[in-house]
Amino acid sequence: DAGITQSPRYKITETGRQVTLMCHQTWSHSYMFWYRQDLGHGLRLIYYSAAADITDKGEVPDGYVVSRSKTENFPLTLESATRSQTSVYFCASTGGYNEKLFFGSGTQLSVL
Amino acid sequence: QQPVQSPQAVILREGEDAVINCSSSKALYSVHWYRQKHGEAPVFLMILLKGGEQKGHEKISASFNEKKQQSSLYLTASQLSYSGTYFCGTEGKTGANNLFFGTGTRLTVIP
Numbered sequence: 001d002a003g004i005t006q007s008p009r010y011k012i013t014e015t016g017r018q019v020t021l022m023c024h025q026t027w028s029h030s031y032m033f034w035y036r037q038d039l040g041h042g043l044r045l046i047y048y049s050a051a052a053d054i055t056d057k058g059e060v061p062d063g064y065v066v067s068r069s070k071t072e073n074f075p076l077t078l079e080s081a082t083r084s085q086t087s088v089y090f091c092a093s094t095g096g097y098n099e100k101l102f103f104g105s106g107t108q109l110s111v112l
Numbered sequence: 113q114q115p116v117q118s119p120q121a122v123i124l125r126e127g128e129d130a131v132i133n134c135s136s137s138k139a140l141y142s143v144h145w146y147r148q149k150h151g152e153a154p155v156f157l158m159i160l161l162k163g164g165e166q167k168g169h170e171k172i173s174a175s176f177n178e179k180k181q182q183s184s185l186y187l188t189a190s191q192l193s194y195s196g197t198y199f200c201g202t203e204g205k206t207g208a209n210n211l212f213f214g215t216g217t218r219l220t221v222i223p
Contacts, residue, residue, distance in 0.1 A: 096209075
């Protein structure tokens with residue numbers, strides 16, 4: 001199906017391990033985003049990208065790395081996972097400035 | 113830089129009205145509103161742009177006062193389906209087309 005998909009849906013990992021969360025969209029949207037959602041904090045922006053090879057930090061970028069070699073993919077990597085990175089991660093995309101965001105279904109990540 | 117939402121939670125009976133407020137410490141050019149049901153992704157409701165316009169979506173409408181750096185979401189004659197967490201989003205970095213969201217307002221509609 002067309003749209004925005006995230007994988008995996010659930011992930012359990014251990015502290016210190018590297019983990020990559022995948023995000024793929026089929027609309028050729030220019031803008032893509034990564035958010036984390038934690039109780040009491042709402043949705044916080046980790047990184048965003050305005051186009052292929054253009055990325056920028058959001059509110060909480062420490063401990064995360066992103067890349068965007070192709071317009072449709074925007075993977076998020078935790079280079080050395082910590083317990084504080086246990087969260088639900090949402091990827092989103094939009095086609096233009098001040099247009100609505102489309103969210104993926106989310107990845108629930110647990111770091112033990 | 114996150115916008116501030118109030119109240120944090122509200123419980124309504126079907127048919128009652130509610131107002132959710134969103135305010136920012138920085139100048140606003142637009143405000144987005146999203147609703148998230150438990151275990152699901154946020155879903156877009158509406159965008160309000162600079163100019164103070166009020167928009168509507170069924171019985172859900174919103175206003176935007178850029179001078180006061182505030183937006184309000186109005187839910188009238190609430191239905192059970194309105195239950196969820198409502199988020200407002202404002203531009204985090206001017207011109208960057210990113211969104212910083214508030215911490216959310218949990219709305220529960222009971223029969």
